[in-house]
Amino acid sequence: MIRDSAPLVLGIETSCDETGVGIVRGHTLLADAIASSVDQHARFGGVVPEVASRAHLEAMTATVDRALAEAGVALRDVDAFAVTAGPGLPGALMVGVAAAKAYALALGKPLYGVNHLAAHVCVDQLEHGPLPKPCVALLVSGGHSSLLLVPDVASDVRSLGGTVDDAAGEAFDKVARVLDLGFPGGPVIDRMARDGDPAAIPFPRGKYNDGTYDFSFSGLKTAVARWVEARERAGEPVPVADVSASFQEAVVDVLTRKALKVCKDNGVRDLLIGGGVAANSRLRALAAERCEAAGVRLRVPRPKLCTDNGAMVAALGAELVASGLAPSGLDVPADSSLPIQTVAL
Numbered sequence: 255m256i257r258d259s260a261p262l263v264l265g266i267e268t269s270c271d272e273t274g275v276g277i278v279r280g281h282t283l284l285a286d287a288i289a290s291s292v293d294q295h296a297r298f299g300g301v302v303p304e305v306a307s308r309a310h311l312e313a314m315t316a317t318v319d320r321a322l323a324e325a326g327v328a329l330r331d332v333d334a335f336a337v338t339a340g341p342g343l344p345g346a347l348m349v350g351v352a353a354a355k356a357y358a359l360a361l362g363k364p365l366y367g368v369n370h371l372a373a374h375v376c377v378d379q380l381e382h383g384p385l386p387k388p389c390v391a392l393l394v395s396g397g398h399s400s401l402l403l404v405p406d407v408a409s410d411v412r413s414l415g416g417t418v419d420d421a422a423g424e425a426f427d428k429v430a431r432v433l434d435l436g437f438p439g440g441p442v443i444d445r446m447a448r449d450g451d452p453a454a455i456p457f458p459r460g461k462y463n464d465g466t467y468d469f470s471f472s473g474l475k476t477a478v479a480r481w482v483e484a485r486e487r488a489g490e491p492v493p494v495a496d497v498s499a500s501f502q503e504a505v506v507d508v509l510t511r512k513a514l515k516v517c518k519d520n521g522v523r524d525l526l527i528g529g530g531v532a533a534n535s536r537l538r539a540l541a542a543e544r545c546e547a548a549g550v551r552l553r554v555p556r557p558k559l560c561t562d563n564g565a566m567v568a569a570l571g572a573e574l575v576a577s578g579l580a581p582s583g584l585d586v587p588a589d590s591s592l593p594i595q596t597v598a599l
């Protein structure tokens with residue numbers, strides 16, 4: 255039940271290359287403003303931390319103003335501020351945390367320093383309503399590939415597994431570089447793969463049957479690079495669509511297999527997928543297929559809520575307020591390696 259009296263929460267996200275400012279009231283999304291510095295990183299083939307920090311600084315107040323205008327509210331109407339305190343790039347996080355402190359201090363409102371990964375989970379409440387307790391979350395982004403058991407997103411998030419090397423999104427970005435497809439790699443590989451055969455090349459599926467909830471994508475990435483190099487050495491054209499489709503299939507096959515294993519082993523019937531890679535059309539389709547076969551309900555936020563944004567931070571802030579958790583205080587640090595179990599600082 256959404257009440258007009260639920261607190262108005264403004265969330266700030268600056269952990270990587272998106273300056274995100276979201277405004278929510280309870281589970282209702284009122285604004286989701288984004289300024290991305292992705293174009294400034296493209297020629298480097300990856301996010302350059304110093305460039306990202308500078309871009310956050312330049313975009314911050316304008317993005318806050320844009321979010322307020324979109325929501326039709328004034329800064330003084332905001333009841334609480336939330337900010338990503340970690341994990342993420344240290345300098346980039348510091349810009350958001352400093353800005354959130356300044357707003358909270360100037361307006362005399364509470365401040366919540368929150369975990370970026372828990373925010374990726376919580377954002378789904380804005381689209382699909384309250385999260386089932388417990389649920390399993392598969393978080394796949396440029397920095398993380400995690401399997402979480404979530405009894406309560408405001409207070410109890412447990413890590414069951416993660417990548418031992420590259421994150422899933424990182425593998426997409428590196429393979430896109432090998433194929434000269436630009437940065438970020440995920441969206442363009444997703445597009446190219448639509449015209450390719452996912453069974454054309456049997457790329458390896460790391461840790462497929464090892465009994466753990468961990469992932470490994472670095473062997474796959476290397477296998478793709480070797481395969482492409484061999485074609486080039488032989489003077490043969492590289493079938494970009496088939497390589498994209500076969501690589502993508504290897505990633506999503508192992509992601510969905512392990513996510514459903516966590517559900518089965520823990521008797522959980524709800525799976526949520528979040529993070530930038532959750533925007534992948536094949537991951538969404540295969541997860542839907544396998545969840546249905548296993549009798550598991552699947553929740554995936556719309557693509558704009560999957561990639562980094564401020565709404566997810568506001569959503570988690572609102573959840574913390576609703577749970578009656580104490581705010582963080584103005585000395586809250588930016589912690590680049592904040593562990594997932596720490597939902598709020």
Ligand code: KG4
Pocket residue numbers: 270394395396397398422423424426427438439440441444529530531532533534535560561562
């Ligand atoms: O969550 P996110 O926006 O930022 C991080 O916290 O990292 O995720 C960005 C990652 C990038 O690696 C990007 O290539 C990947 O998400 N990504 C995708 C797709 N859209 C974005 N990967 C696969 N398919 C997509 N459609």
Ligand code: ZN
Pocket residue numbers: 370374395529530561562
């Ligand atoms: Zn993220």
